Amino acid sequence: MSASTLKVAVIGAGTMGNGIAHVFAQSGHQVSLIDVNAAALDRAQATIERNLDRLVAKERISAEDKAATLSRLKTSSEMHGAVSDADLVVEAATERLDLKLKIFEQIDASAPANAILATNTSSISITRIAAATGRPDKVIGMHFMNPVPIMKLVEVIRGYDTSDATTATVVALSQQLGKIPVEVHDYPGFVANRILMPMINEAICSLHEGVAGVAEIDQVMKLGMAHPMGPLHLADFIGLDVCLSILRVLQDGFGQPKYAPSPLLVNMVMAGKLGVKSGEGFYTHTKGSKEIVVAPAFNG
Numbered sequence: 001m002s003a004s005t006l007k008v009a010v011i012g013a014g015t016m017g018n019g020i021a022h023v024f025a026q027s028g029h030q031v032s033l034i035d036v037n038a039a040a041l042d043r044a045q046a047t048i049e050r051n052l053d054r055l056v057a058k059e060r061i062s063a064e065d066k067a068a069t070l071s072r073l074k075t076s077s078e079m080h081g082a083v084s085d086a087d088l089v090v091e092a093a094t095e096r097l098d099l100k101l102k103i104f105e106q107i108d109a110s111a112p113a114n115a116i117l118a119t120n121t122s123s124i125s126i127t128r129i130a131a132a133t134g135r136p137d138k139v140i141g142m143h144f145m146n147p148v149p150i151m152k153l154v155e156v157i158r159g160y161d162t163s164d165a166t167t168a169t170v171v172a173l174s175q176q177l178g179k180i181p182v183e184v185h186d187y188p189g190f191v192a193n194r195i196l197m198p199m200i201n202e203a204i205c206s207l208h209e210g211v212a213g214v215a216e217i218d219q220v221m222k223l224g225m226a227h228p229m230g231p232l233h234l235a236d237f238i239g240l241d242v243c244l245s246i247l248r249v250l251q252d253g254f255g256q257p258k259y260a261p262s263p264l265l266v267n268m269v270m271a272g273k274l275g276v277k278s279g280e281g282f283y284t285h286t287k288g289s290k291e292i293v294v295a296p297a298f299n300g
Contacts, residue, residue, distance in 0.1 A: 005030075006024075007088075009032045009088070009089045010031060010090045011034045011091045012091065012092035012120075013035035013037070013044035014035075014094075015147075016120055017044065020120065021033040021048065022149050023178075030072050032082040033074070034076050038077055041075040041076075041077065048073065087116070088118065089111055090119075090120060091121075095121065095122060095242055095246070097124055104119075104129055107133075108134055116166055116170065118141065120144055123245070124249060126139065136162070137162060140156065140158060141158075141186070144179075146237075156183045188249050193246050197247050199231055200234065201259075203217050204235070207264065213294070214282045215294055217230060217232055218230020218232050232281075233282070236281035239274055248261065282298060283295055
């Protein structure tokens with residue numbers, strides 16, 4: 001399979017899925033964005049259009065480029081037809097193993113035999129996902145960073161049976177998208193989240209134990225460690241439920257207590273305080289505004 005111009009199916013129209021669809025379409029590929037939720041598809045389409053408008057306003061692309069990108073993008077709520085002629089399928093559904101296994105069984109049954117099946121999972125074993133298919137040599141991890149149109153890194157994760165040819169194609173394709181692919185091995189959390197999530201968890205533990213407040217913890221990491229965003233702000237941005245899921249994958253995969261999630265994180269997720277997506281986490285987030293304030297629960 002050539003990495004020049006492909007038919008790409010992206011499954012999941014959430015934050016990651018619409019970003020992945022955006023970069024593929026902008027790079028010249030024909031893209032089908034798939035989600036069972038029609039409203040999610042509408043939101044994704046609107047988000048992609050807004051992001052393209054920003055690029056036009058900043059003179060990074062032309063109005064003609066925007067129109068061409070949108071012309072290469074279509075949406076669908078039905079998986080079988082949308083993946084039946086795909087060269088590449090990228091799964092970007094919720095970070096749940098049972099859901100991903102079900103999706104990969106369906107993709108495997110519907111996609112052409114030569115299609116590569118990629119997952120955007122941030123922590124789940126590629127080998128385990130590949131075992132749900134009859135083509136484990138063509139299953140690979142393609143972990144984009146959020147926000148996808150801006151962040152350069154793509155973690156490329158080989159499963160136990162992923163072939164050299166599949167890996168080479170995905171590396172070349174990532175480069176064609178303007179990304180920087182980094183090959184890593186298939187262990188829980190890979191590299192990015194194996195290092196990031198314990199740091200975020202330790203920041204939450206420090207807050208829980210009263211070492212410092214939300215703003216103070218984030219300020220220390222921004223000013224002292226040159227992080228562009230503090231760990232608690234970043235956790236809100238990622239989604240506290242996603243952080244919790246990844247920490248549990250790490251804890252289960254390695255069997256080490258150092259990966260056990262903070263009780264505060266567990267309680268916040270149970271209470272529905274998920275960060276940006278719910279409007280409140282460690283900070284209060286107002287839709288349409290970049291300004292944040294420390295959430296009432298942590299403000300004195």
